[in-house]
Amino acid sequence: MIVRRCIRLGLGLSILLTTAAGCSDADLTGPIVYEEQPAMSREVEGKAHLAGKPRIQEKARKTLARLYGPSPKEIHVPEGAPLSKDEQGRLGVLLANHVQTAQGPEKLPHAGGYGLYRRHCLHCHGVSGAGDGPTAPFLFPLPRDFRRGLFKFTSTPNGARPERDDLRRTIRDGLHGTSMPAFEALLTKKEIEQVVDYVTFLSLRGETELALIEEGFIADDEDEDALEDDIVDELVQSVFGKWEDAADTVVDPPVPRTPPSPESVARGRELFLGRTKEKLECAGCHGAKGLGDGPSFVDVDVFNRVVFGGDPSKMPERVAKLDEKARELWKQKLDEWGNPLRPANLSRAVYKGGRRPIDLYWRIAKGITGAQMPAHYPGIDHAQIWDLVNFVLALPYQPELLDDAPAPAAAEGVAADAPAVRR
Ligand code: HEC
Numbered sequence: 001m002i003v004r005r006c007i008r009l010g011l012g013l014s015i016l017l018t019t020a021a022g023c024s025d026a027d028l029t030g031p032i033v034y035e036e037q038p039a040m041s042r043e044v045e046g047k048a049h050l051a052g053k054p055r056i057q058e059k060a061r062k063t064l065a066r067l068y069g070p071s072p073k074e075i076h077v078p079e080g081a082p083l084s085k086d087e088q089g090r091l092g093v094l095l096a097n098h099v100q101t102a103q104g105p106e107k108l109p110h111a112g113g114y115g116l117y118r119r120h121c122l123h124c125h126g127v128s129g130a131g132d133g134p135t136a137p138f139l140f141p142l143p144r145d146f147r148r149g150l151f152k153f154t155s156t157p158n159g160a161r162p163e164r165d166d167l168r169r170t171i172r173d174g175l176h177g178t179s180m181p182a183f184e185a186l187l188t189k190k191e192i193e194q195v196v197d198y199v200t201f202l203s204l205r206g207e208t209e210l211a212l213i214e215e216g217f218i219a220d221d222e223d224e225d226a227l228e229d230d231i232v233d234e235l236v237q238s239v240f241g242k243w244e245d246a247a248d249t250v251v252d253p254p255v256p257r258t259p260p261s262p263e264s265v266a267r268g269r270e271l272f273l274g275r276t277k278e279k280l281e282c283a284g285c286h287g288a289k290g291l292g293d294g295p296s297f298v299d300v301d302v303f304n305r306v307v308f309g310g311d312p313s314k315m316p317e318r319v320a321k322l323d324e325k326a327r328e329l330w331k332q333k334l335d336e337w338g339n340p341l342r343p344a345n346l347s348r349a350v351y352k353g354g355r356r357p358i359d360l361y362w363r364i365a366k367g368i369t370g371a372q373m374p375a376h377y378p379g380i381d382h383a384q385i386w387d388l389v390n391f392v393l394a395l396p397y398q399p400e401l402l403d404d405a406p407a408p409a410a411a412e413g414v415a416a417d418a419p420a421v422r423r
């Protein structure tokens with residue numbers, strides 16, 4: 001078993017591992033290093049970057065290593081980091097390599113948040129949590145890049161950090177219809193807490209890295225005081241603060257679910273089709289029949305040709321070949337991470353963020369962070385959101401609900417009341 005995993009790791013990470021042959025335990029915890037965000041040393045169009053500022057770059061690198069440790073093998077947790085208060089969760093982050101058993105200390109090369117992450121998540125989400133593990137290029141949608149602290153399937157407002165329970169739920173139940181697996185059967189409850197901490201750790205680290213880049217961008221390379229301790233402290237506290245605030249912002253519907261009566265479903269349908277005074281644009285994105293083929297997004301066939309039409313690394317070339325209109329639409333309809341995005345096909349009864357009424361309530365009320373699905377509260381009220389939930393849940397079993405739906409117009413963009421994504 002160990003040998004097989006060594007070979008697999010060796011294949012996937014052959015650039016990083018010096019040798020797969022023999023694959024000793026030392027190799028398993030081998031020279032795996034964090035990857036820098038490109039803006040650390042290169043110009044990135046329209047974004048803060050540190051190109052041409054070698055001294056500030058060095059300071060940023062040293063600061064990051066001081067705060068979070070120089071490599072995944074040596075993890076530091078900065079004072080006050082919003083990780084689990086539970087001793088076990090904390091130990092998880094601190095790479096618990098040994099446990100005390102009746103027979104003496106037992107070596108657990110894969111225990112702890114990092115070890116578990118490395119075994120179960122790294123091949124998709126990557127060493128730094130950039131969503132760039134060796135499996136990633138073959139997947140659609142791509143694994144999440146954790147480094148901006150943005151998560152799609154949360155109970156918190158659009159753009160806010162997730163609540164701990166949101167991450168726990170994603171890891172336990174997976175994201176249906178994507179390659180993100182459910183780990184309920186593979187990890188114990190304690191282990192799930194440990195990977196939640198490790199994912200949070202990678203997010204905090206990535207967000208701090210970005211904050212350092214942004215701060216350094218406005219400083220002069222000669223400035224001795226740039227990125228000095230006080231400023232760094234403030235940056236880090238602001239990164240932590242967003243996570244700490246998240247728990248207080250969970251959106252709980254103040255009215256119970258409306259029973260899913262035919263009347264409620266019919267009201268939901270009218271809302272979906274934009275026939276009420278609120279003129280919702282669901283159908284513009286999700287399509288008149290809810291098939292995920294609305295005119296606000298690139299035509300499904302074009303999308304499929306670009307995303308699935310051959311070598312994933314050649315996708316930009318396929319985009320370049322599109323006609324001007326399709327190319328423009330393509331660029332507008334990428335997700336926050338710059339990846340291709342498709343509105344959900346609502347006829348399948350498969351919901352990434354879960355199929356409980358409350359899950360769909362959250363998706364419709366607060367939208368999906370980073371994925372162009374806008375927040376609809378407070379544009380519509382809670383009872384209307386429940387009507388929409390009832391309609392969405394009924395549709396796969398009663399497709400005739402949309403038999404007479406007119407072709408929708410393309411949406412102008414996201415609804416005006418959708419809050420911009422906070423960084
Ligand atoms: C086979 C690939 C794969 C593996 C293994 C995997 N993931 Fe994912 N993960 C994904 C994909 C793909 C997505 C994004 C799906 C999407 O955006 O629709 C994702 C998304 C996520 C998200 C973001 C959810 C959100 O609300 O945005 C978290 C958190 C996450 N994964 C954690 C983990 C953890 C922890 C592990 C290991 C225990 C893991 N993943 C293993 C593929 C994987």
Ligand code: HEC
Nearest residue numbers: 280281282285342343344351352353354363371372373388
């Ligand atoms: C501007 C485009 C847009 C509008 C308007 C829009 N959506 Fe979405 N919606 C999306 C996209 C894109 C996704 C897929 C996000 C992803 O997979 O990451 C999505 C996903 C969903 C999902 C699936 C959630 C899940 O867990 O997989 C549901 C349900 C949904 N939308 C319902 C609605 C309803 C109801 C409305 C109107 C009240 C609406 N949407 C309006 C773009 C939109």
